[in-house]
Amino acid sequence: MKTERIQLDHGAGGRASQDLVAATFIPALANPILTQLNDSALLEFEGVRLAMSTDSYVVDPIFFPGGDIGSLAVHGTVNDLAMRGAQPLYLTAGFILEEGLQLSDLERLVSSMAKAAQEAGVQVVAADTKVVEKGKADRIFINTAGVGTIPPEVDVAGQNARPGDVLLINGPMGDHGIAVLSTREGLSFQTAIESDSAALNGLVAAMLEASSKVHVLRDPTRGGVATALNEVAKQSGVGIRLEESSLPVRREVNAACEMLGLDPLYVANEGKVLVLVAPEDAELVLNTMRQHPLGQEACIIGEAVSEHPGRVVLQTGIGGRRIVDMLSGEQLPRIC
Amino acid sequence: MKTERIQLDHGAGGRASQDLVAATFIPALANPILTQLNDSALLEFEGVRLAMSTDSYVVDPIFFPGGDIGSLAVHGTVNDLAMRGAQPLYLTAGFILEEGLQLSDLERLVSSMAKAAQEAGVQVVAADTKVVEKGKADRIFINTAGVGTIPPEVDVAGQNARPGDVLLINGPMGDHGIAVLSTREGLSFQTAIESDSAALNGLVAAMLEASSKVHVLRDPTRGGVATALNEVAKQSGVGIRLEESSLPVRREVNAACEMLGLDPLYVANEGKVLVLVAPEDAELVLNTMRQHPLGQEACIIGEAVSEHPGRVVLQTGIGGRRIVDMLSGEQLPRIC
Numbered sequence: 327m328k329t330e331r332i333q334l335d336h337g338a339g340g341r342a343s344q345d346l347v348a349a350t351f352i353p354a355l356a357n358p359i360l361t362q363l364n365d366s367a368l369l370e371f372e373g374v375r376l377a378m379s380t381d382s383y384v385v386d387p388i389f390f391p392g393g394d395i396g397s398l399a400v401h402g403t404v405n406d407l408a409m410r411g412a413q414p415l416y417l418t419a420g421f422i423l424e425e426g427l428q429l430s431d432l433e434r435l436v437s438s439m440a441k442a443a444q445e446a447g448v449q450v451v452a453a454d455t456k457v458v459e460k461g462k463a464d465r466i467f468i469n470t471a472g473v474g475t476i477p478p479e480v481d482v483a484g485q486n487a488r489p490g491d492v493l494l495i496n497g498p499m500g501d502h503g504i505a506v507l508s509t510r511e512g513l514s515f516q517t518a519i520e521s522d523s524a525a526l527n528g529l530v531a532a533m534l535e536a537s538s539k540v541h542v543l544r545d546p547t548r549g550g551v552a553t554a555l556n557e558v559a560k561q562s563g564v565g566i567r568l569e570e571s572s573l574p575v576r577r578e579v580n581a582a583c584e585m586l587g588l589d590p591l592y593v594a595n596e597g598k599v600l601v602l603v604a605p606e607d608a609e610l611v612l613n614t615m616r617q618h619p620l621g622q623e624a625c626i627i628g629e630a631v632s633e634h635p636g637r638v639v640l641q642t643g644i645g646g647r648r649i650v651d652m653l654s655g656e657q658l659p660r661i662c
Numbered sequence: 663m664k665t666e667r668i669q670l671d672h673g674a675g676g677r678a679s680q681d682l683v684a685a686t687f688i689p690a691l692a693n694p695i696l697t698q699l700n701d702s703a704l705l706e707f708e709g710v711r712l713a714m715s716t717d718s719y720v721v722d723p724i725f726f727p728g729g730d731i732g733s734l735a736v737h738g739t740v741n742d743l744a745m746r747g748a749q750p751l752y753l754t755a756g757f758i759l760e761e762g763l764q765l766s767d768l769e770r771l772v773s774s775m776a777k778a779a780q781e782a783g784v785q786v787v788a789a790d791t792k793v794v795e796k797g798k799a800d801r802i803f804i805n806t807a808g809v810g811t812i813p814p815e816v817d818v819a820g821q822n823a824r825p826g827d828v829l830l831i832n833g834p835m836g837d838h839g840i841a842v843l844s845t846r847e848g849l850s851f852q853t854a855i856e857s858d859s860a861a862l863n864g865l866v867a868a869m870l871e872a873s874s875k876v877h878v879l880r881d882p883t884r885g886g887v888a889t890a891l892n893e894v895a896k897q898s899g900v901g902i903r904l905e906e907s908s909l910p911v912r913r914e915v916n917a918a919c920e921m922l923g924l925d926p927l928y929v930a931n932e933g934k935v936l937v938l939v940a941p942e943d944a945e946l947v948l949n950t951m952r953q954h955p956l957g958q959e960a961c962i963i964g965e966a967v968s969e970h971p972g973r974v975v976l977q978t979g980i981g982g983r984r985i986v987d988m989l990s991g992e993q994l995p996r997i998c
Binding site: 372419 | 696
């Protein structure tokens, strides 16, 4: 989709984002590391393997139930590193502030970052602050980049799924997206929906310690579970079969999605991980996840198959099947 | 300066920026690495020493004589790594795009980044793109973070200046700031003033190869030479004496500064390095710099002294002296 101007779709994490990356960024910047398109890059320094990743955060509103742009900026990048099996260690933080931002809001966000970093066991080692005139940004944007070490025996990447791998998720889908959207739109539901924003590195470390047969880890953020699985299916050249009846969604998130015309499969998560693991270790990994505070609601939702490589297919309750494509347009702008 | 709202001063790189960092960021995020406040952080992994740094770029306009926000985003972070004596290797790039940005402009900027990265010998290994609604950003903001390896024998840091060290710079001051400001304000001068934006890692490597007695490297970006030297004076606990008659400024930059009421000592550079080197190696390092394309106009501009620790003093032509403080307010907003 080569349009003449940037549209909100280009930032939604779905097909338009991918097309932009493929048409504009990859041709110019291509190198063997970047073009792997994993959540983080793998770097080698004299035998030390590091993962490195970056994300900018522009979520609107900057405070939402269950988190804020400060904690999100820590969790998001920590998780991108963890998805490579890395132990996240160091973050950088780049702040773009709009003139007129309340200093008390900035202080609250920085405290929230600090708390999130401490809980995740990472240090913010370098930072930068820029200020732009009122009306040239939207209160605050935060970029974080991070590095972490990958233990020698770990080999987790989007390319590694194999037919037969069992697909797990650590809990229900869509909490983050619905929490942010509800706040932004001033919607209220009977039960408050909180973002699932959380650092997943502890959960991931527990899984990798329990099993050496975890092949793929992917956090379904922008574009949701559907988009993340489409990426993995393409990277690994496998098909992915999803069992509709197994897909976990909170009742209140489901109700909100119905009201808003959204499919929870496409709604952003910030504390969820999709896991593809060899079938013989699936039960072990599932139990390990359930013993962790962030995996108590873990469940099996599908499997990798040799049919329909590159595609995700949903097995519906009545024996039907439908193709689940990646997010094709802008579903929820500025969700992270 | 504890104000209730963020002001443009807070992003100018001078005293207001420092006060914000000291009052808001350091107390919350403090750790032994961050609080060294060098251009980049020093990290150790099983004997491998890495420098890591980040900067966000919000320069207005995004295209200016001698560069653009794309090349600047590469040069700036490469230089922050080089100031620690590191060999820059890998960058991440985070793009925040305003809805409506011309795709052709984005393509031009990404090409410019790619060219700058190739020339500097670094790879962009991870990237992220966000899009915000029209009016919520200003065309494009770019964050880059970078890592590089520090050779075992290298020990360059803002804390290392000693009385007697000779102070050098690799060429005239203020080109970048005046080039950007002229374009923004639609000023035209008889001679076009181009930004000095350049990757300094090659020049730095040549200096460090020639001498093991380079103590401090610092790139005088926002806040200019005056602010950078004040930072070094404080970090090292030395005084710095500047010789006014030795300070290099292009004639046309000087004229522009006079017209605009600016002091070149406070105007941003993006391809300059301040060097403090033991006196016995000063001539050697100076000659090494002059043999490099980016150091042909290198010169000695002062020295570190034991008097007035923490302060920078300018020796004027007529035998007078005046204290050169760091930038105290907003001189040039969005210069980088």
